[in-house]
Amino acid sequence: MITLTTDFGTRDSYVAEMKGMILQINPQATIVDISHHIDSQSVIHGAFVLGSTYHYFPRDTIHVAVVDPGVGTSRRAVLMVTPKGSFLAPDNGVLTYVLRGSPGYLTTSQDQPFLEPMEVAIPSGYSAYQLSNHALWKSPISDTFHGRDVFAPVAAHLSLGVAPEEVGEPLHSLVCLCIPNPRWQNNTLTGHIIHVDGFGNLITTIEGQTLAQNRVDVLLGGHRIQGVSRSYVEGADLLAIIGSHGNLEIAVRDGSAARELSANVGEEVVVELLPLG
Amino acid sequence: MITLTTDFGTRDSYVAEMKGMILQINPQATIVDISHHIDSQSVIHGAFVLGSTYHYFPRDTIHVAVVDPGVGTSRRAVLMVTPKGSFLAPDNGVLTYVLRGSPGYLTTSQDQPFLEPMEVAIPSGYSAYQLSNHALWKSPISDTFHGRDVFAPVAAHLSLGVAPEEVGEPLHSLVCLCIPNPRWQNNTLTGHIIHVDGFGNLITTIEGQTLAQNRVDVLLGGHRIQGVSRSYVEGADLLAIIGSHGNLEIAVRDGSAARELSANVGEEVVVELLPLG
Amino acid sequence: MITLTTDFGTRDSYVAEMKGMILQINPQATIVDISHHIDSQSVIHGAFVLGSTYHYFPRDTIHVAVVDPGVGTSRRAVLMVTPKGSFLAPDNGVLTYVLRGSPGYLTTSQDQPFLEPMEVAIPSGYSAYQLSNHALWKSPISDTFHGRDVFAPVAAHLSLGVAPEEVGEPLHSLVCLCIPNPRWQNNTLTGHIIHVDGFGNLITTIEGQTLAQNRVDVLLGGHRIQGVSRSYVEGADLLAIIGSHGNLEIAVRDGSAARELSANVGEEVVVELLPLG
Numbered sequence: 011m012i013t014l015t016t017d018f019g020t021r022d023s024y025v026a027e028m029k030g031m032i033l034q035i036n037p038q039a040t041i042v043d044i045s046h047h048i049d050s051q052s053v054i055h056g057a058f059v060l061g062s063t064y065h066y067f068p069r070d071t072i073h074v075a076v077v078d079p080g081v082g083t084s085r086r087a088v089l090m091v092t093p094k095g096s097f098l099a100p101d102n103g104v105l106t107y108v109l110r111g112s113p114g115y116l117t118t119s120q121d122q123p124f125l126e127p128m129e130v131a132i133p134s135g136y137s138a139y140q141l142s143n144h145a146l147w148k149s150p151i152s153d154t155f156h157g158r159d160v161f162a163p164v165a166a167h168l169s170l171g172v173a174p175e176e177v178g179e180p181l182h183s184l185v186c187l188c189i190p191n192p193r194w195q196n197n198t199l200t201g202h203i204i205h206v207d208g209f210g211n212l213i214t215t216i217e218g219q220t221l222a223q224n225r226v227d228v229l230l231g232g233h234r235i236q237g238v239s240r241s242y243v244e245g246a247d248l249l250a251i252i253g254s255h256g257n258l259e260i261a262v263r264d265g266s267a268a269r270e271l272s273a274n275v276g277e278e279v280v281v282e283l284l285p286l287g
Numbered sequence: 288m289i290t291l292t293t294d295f296g297t298r299d300s301y302v303a304e305m306k307g308m309i310l311q312i313n314p315q316a317t318i319v320d321i322s323h324h325i326d327s328q329s330v331i332h333g334a335f336v337l338g339s340t341y342h343y344f345p346r347d348t349i350h351v352a353v354v355d356p357g358v359g360t361s362r363r364a365v366l367m368v369t370p371k372g373s374f375l376a377p378d379n380g381v382l383t384y385v386l387r388g389s390p391g392y393l394t395t396s397q398d399q400p401f402l403e404p405m406e407v408a409i410p411s412g413y414s415a416y417q418l419s420n421h422a423l424w425k426s427p428i429s430d431t432f433h434g435r436d437v438f439a440p441v442a443a444h445l446s447l448g449v450a451p452e453e454v455g456e457p458l459h460s461l462v463c464l465c466i467p468n469p470r471w472q473n474n475t476l477t478g479h480i481i482h483v484d485g486f487g488n489l490i491t492t493i494e495g496q497t498l499a500q501n502r503v504d505v506l507l508g509g510h511r512i513q514g515v516s517r518s519y520v521e522g523a524d525l526l527a528i529i530g531s532h533g534n535l536e537i538a539v540r541d542g543s544a545a546r547e548l549s550a551n552v553g554e555e556v557v558v559e560l561l562p563l564g
Numbered sequence: 565m566i567t568l569t570t571d572f573g574t575r576d577s578y579v580a581e582m583k584g585m586i587l588q589i590n591p592q593a594t595i596v597d598i599s600h601h602i603d604s605q606s607v608i609h610g611a612f613v614l615g616s617t618y619h620y621f622p623r624d625t626i627h628v629a630v631v632d633p634g635v636g637t638s639r640r641a642v643l644m645v646t647p648k649g650s651f652l653a654p655d656n657g658v659l660t661y662v663l664r665g666s667p668g669y670l671t672t673s674q675d676q677p678f679l680e681p682m683e684v685a686i687p688s689g690y691s692a693y694q695l696s697n698h699a700l701w702k703s704p705i706s707d708t709f710h711g712r713d714v715f716a717p718v719a720a721h722l723s724l725g726v727a728p729e730e731v732g733e734p735l736h737s738l739v740c741l742c743i744p745n746p747r748w749q750n751n752t753l754t755g756h757i758i759h760v761d762g763f764g765n766l767i768t769t770i771e772g773q774t775l776a777q778n779r780v781d782v783l784l785g786g787h788r789i790q791g792v793s794r795s796y797v798e799g800a801d802l803l804a805i806i807g808s809h810g811n812l813e814i815a816v817r818d819g820s821a822a823r824e825l826s827a828n829v830g831e832e833v834v835v836e837l838l839p840l841g
Contacts, residue, residue, distance in 0.1 A: 011310065013303070019762035020297075020574075021601035021609075023616035024808075026567070029596055030620025033565065037622055041596075042306055042318075047298035050763060051818070055298075062300035066307025066435075068314055079818075082795025153794045155808030158620075208296035209327060240430045241359025254301075254432030264328070264356075288587065290580070297574075319583055319595075324575035332575075339577035343584025343712075345591055485573035486604060517707045518636025531578070531709030541605070541633075 011040045011068060012165050015060050015075040015104075016157060017048040024155070028074075028162040031148065035166035044073075051079040053103045054125055054187055054275065058205045058213075061107020062255055064095050072165050075099040076157035087141040087160055088181060090132070091174050098141075098161045098168075103127050103187040110189070112136060122188040124202060124276050130186040142178035192216045197283040201258070203275050210266025211259050214279045218252035221281065226250075229280040230260055231271050288317045288345060289442050292337050292352040292381075293434060294325035301432070305351075305439040308425065312443035321350075328356040330380045331402055331464055331552065335482045335490075338384020339532055341372050349442045352376040353434035364418040364437055365458060367409070368451050375418075375438045375445075380404050380464040387466070389413060399465040401479060401553050407463040419455035469493045474560040478535070480552050487543025488536050491556045495529035498558065503527075506557040507537055508548050565594045565622060566719050569614050569629040569658075570711060571602040578709070582628075582716040585702065589720035598627075605633040607657045608679055608741055608829065612759045612767075615661020616809055618649050626719045629653040630711035641695040641714055642735060644686070645728050652695075652715045652722075657681050657741040664743070666690060676742040678756060678830050684740040696732035746770045751837040755812070757829050764820025765813050768833045772806035775835065780804075783834040784814055785825050 012032060018024040025046050032039050044063050048056040056077035064073050078085075078100045086101040092108065099105055103125075109115060112133035122128060132138045141147075141160055146167045151159035164177055192201035192215055201216035212230070221238070228235040228250040239249040242261055248270070253259035260267045260279065267273065289309060295301040302323050309316050321340050325333045333354035341350050355362075355377045363378040369385065376382055380402075386392060389410035399405060409415045418424075418437055423444045428436035441454055469478035469492055478493035489507070498515070505512040505527040516526040519538055525547070530536035537544045537556065544550065566586060572578040579600050586593050598617050602610040610631035618627050632639075632654045640655040646662065653659055657679075663669060666687035676682060686692045695701075695714055700721045705713035718731055746755035746769055755770035766784070775792070782789040782804040793803040796815055802824070807813035814821045814833070821827065 011314070019601075020597075020599055021603070021613075022761045023598065023613045024761075026596065026598040026613075026617045027620050027808075030617060033596070034620060034622055037565070042303065042310070043297075044300065044303040045297055047296075049298070059298075059300045059303075063303045063307060066304050066311060068311055079797060080795070083797060152806075152808045152810075154796065154805060158808065207299045207301075241357070242431065243356060243360060251431060252429075254304075254429045254435065256429075288591070319580065319587070320574075321577065321580040322574055324573075326575070336575075336577045336580075340580045340584060343581050343588060345588055484576045484578075518634070519708065520633060520637060528708060529706075531581075531706045531712065533706075 011042060011071045012169055013042045013044045013067065013071060013073045014046070015044040015048065015056055015073070015077070016046045017050050017052065017056065017077045018046050018157070020046050024157065027158045031158050031162040032166040035163055036169050039166060039169050048077050051077065053077050053079070055205070056104045057106040057187060060104065061111065064108060065111070067095060069094055071095045072168050073097045074161050074165050075104045076161055077104050078102070078156065081156050082153040087156060088138055088184060089141060089164070089174055089177050090136060090138045090184065092136045096168065096174070098165055100156070101185050103185045105184060106187045106189065109133065109184065109186050122190070124188065124190060126188045127185050128188055129183040131183050132181065137174065138181040138184055139174060140178045140181050143176060146172065146177060189215060192220070199281040201279050203273060203277045203279060206268045206275060209261070210268040211253065211261045212267050212271070212273050213253060213255060214258045214260070216258040216279065216281060218256050218258060221258070225284040225286070227282045227284060228258070228260065229282065231273055231277065233271065235260065288319060288348045289446055290319045290321050290344065290348060290350045291323070292321040292325065292333055292350070292354070293323045294327050294329065294333065294354045295323050295434070297323050301434065304435045308435050308439040309443040312440055313446050316443060316446050325354050328354065330354050331383070332482070333381045334383040334464060337381065338388065341385060342388070344372060346371055348372045349445050350374045351438050351442050352381045353438055354381050355379070355433065358433050359430040364433060365415055365461060366418060366441070366451055366454050367413060367415045367461065369413045373445065373451070375442055377433070378462050380462045382461060383464045383466065386410065386461065386463050399467070401465065401467060403465045404462050405465055406460040408460050409458065414451065415458040415461055416451060417455045417458050420453060423449065423454060466492060469497070476558040478556050480550060480554045480556060483545045483552060486538070487545040488530065488538045489544050489548070489550050490530060490532060491535045491537070493535040493556065493558060495533050495535060498535070502561040502563070504559045504561060505535070505537065506559065508550055508554065510548065512537065565596060565625045566723055567596045567598050567621065567625060567627045568600070569598040569602065569610055569627070569631070570600045571604050571606065571610065571631045572600050572711070574600050578711065581712045585712050585716040586720040589717055590723050593720060593723050602631050605631065607631050607633070609759070610658045611660040611741060614658065615665065618662060619665070621649060623648055626650045626652065626722050628715050628719050629658045630715055631658050632656070632710065635710050636707040641710060642692055642738060643695060643718070643728055643731050644690060644692045644738065646690045650722065650728070652719055654710070655739050657739045659738060660741045660743065663687065663738065663740050676744070678742065678744060680742045681739050682742055683737040685737050686735065691728065692735040692738055693728060694732045694735050697730060700726065700731060743769060746774070753835040755833050757827060757831045757833060760822045760829060763815070764822040765807065765815045766821050766825070766827055767807060767809060768812045768814070770812040770833065770835060772810050772812060775812070779838040779840070781836045781838060782812070782814065783836065785827055785831065787825065789814065
């Protein structure tokens, strides 16, 4: 099984060219679209969507993620093999959440700027390779579309049983975007908006389980939200909820929190723990 | 075969999370997208699209429809089994057209408001169940995404041969939205716009066969359209046509009737039968 | 394998009705979406997307292209069989690039207007048929949706082994849109914008190999671009590049050339060859 995550949209031939390349090599391949509407060139958007999805798929799935503003430059094209799936992508941070999902992933230093790219070591039990075996690629390859010319054919060959070692040389580190862990200060927890979904819900880096059963207020851009709702139709217009990713979300009942609050990825969200009783 | 109809859009991970859940349980499942661009939380939009589609699919298809503004509240999640397919959905009216498609479906009383939810009995030959068997669900389930946590895994289990009776307790009624039948008054027939399609065509509740071979005028929002065209490029700019659903549609040649007439779902459309000769 | 290219969008039931029709006839069919977001009724958009895609698919693929403003009029519905795939479409020019891809395709006369429809002979080694065998269609058929009622069922029957000759009478010519070859005048080459992609990149009719290793300037709408870049992040804001179709493209770094230049399909693009040294 091969999944595709891209920012190519669906009004052009790009996605179908990738599918054709895959099916020409392996006509039996099952291809599943994750999304082709990643915001144009937004590596963090692609990373979040892929990271929210891959663990629901069978472990032998090959995930191809092509959000690739640097195509044609010297950025590396990579394969990462993990116990939860294999991943083909440009080495630009689009695998950030897959790396963070590894058991040994370390807390990010608080000192690096939000979403700054950094090199991290390949987690124990994972392996990574730089794609360099041209025999597995389309020939000739274009300067601008490695999704079709490199990633799609390599995915198809892997789905036919080509060994990961055949795609190229082993790598010891990959690019990861810095997503600081939420930080405690007395009774407040400060995190970031990491994703704005299609409903305009603001998904934060604050995990729901961190809040446990505490009574909380949530602060964002001058607004204070009292308590956490259990459904999108409960409570006041502006509400906080533990969303399906398990993270704290800010939503507007029957509306878009992103639009009403003019909020975007990177903005800080503060949770205040209230005294009991 | 499993179909999906949702209002999740395609820029997020939601649809792919559902597909992953299905494929994790049944890697051989064939999944077909009906639409993921149902207007956000528009139950009637979802009901119309599903109702226009299901009878073209094989009878053993499992249709999953998740337009679910009430997720996390006490609204029921249901399975309905019919001779033309099985349906998994929240019990909020999204199965309205499937219920209306049953042979014994009764004329709706004219007294209820357009699109008001009402309880209707399960048609003869159909059966329905409230989803309650947690053993078939993801564990734990979220408060906000039963598409992934309840409907997708139940669909996958059904596709593997789990019997409908195993999903939960039998139900005797389901929610249906009130769609009044067009009403005759002398030589005029009054119906409603029930759907606005992506071209801006206004699809009405008036069935084409009702008009038979009569000469007619069609009235909508102060406009009078003379006669029924046979193609979207025939006749004047504003035209009436029997569309592919078999219903009377209002369209604008090379344009959007919805935009030009500022018309929307629920608006009345009147057909005047003209004297012969 | 059956591919679908339409302008139906994905918020309605139209695409799924086609898929249901196919799967009802051949439940084993593999269906691949090329695009359902062709600009409404834009035959050239559909022709370009299909033409950019089909040669990546296996040769026994059946490509269905429904951009069909003339549905319900006397326009023909056709099947074209080629060594690189079979094509079902209205005979309105949507197969233009498939016809141009044939080995014997002749240079278009410079005298015909850009995108004017013209009749061209079926290339040697190809065959074409007018769909007329109602036994392979839905019954009854609608006036407005031959995608579902004619093209989808014929595609499904072909995928089950029905011979091309059974769909209808042989044809000797098909409609092709006039796309003039770029013309040389001294050291300048003048072509057209033929497609605007979802990133706003302007794809021209000028093939990259025509420019060989020459130093060039590219002129469009009062702007002069010096040289050809090798990536979308190289060079100045406004840049020229040989895109993945192998053609000269005009792009804006991190932006939309279509929007910034207010440029559209049909506009002329001029390449000046510069003296060496």
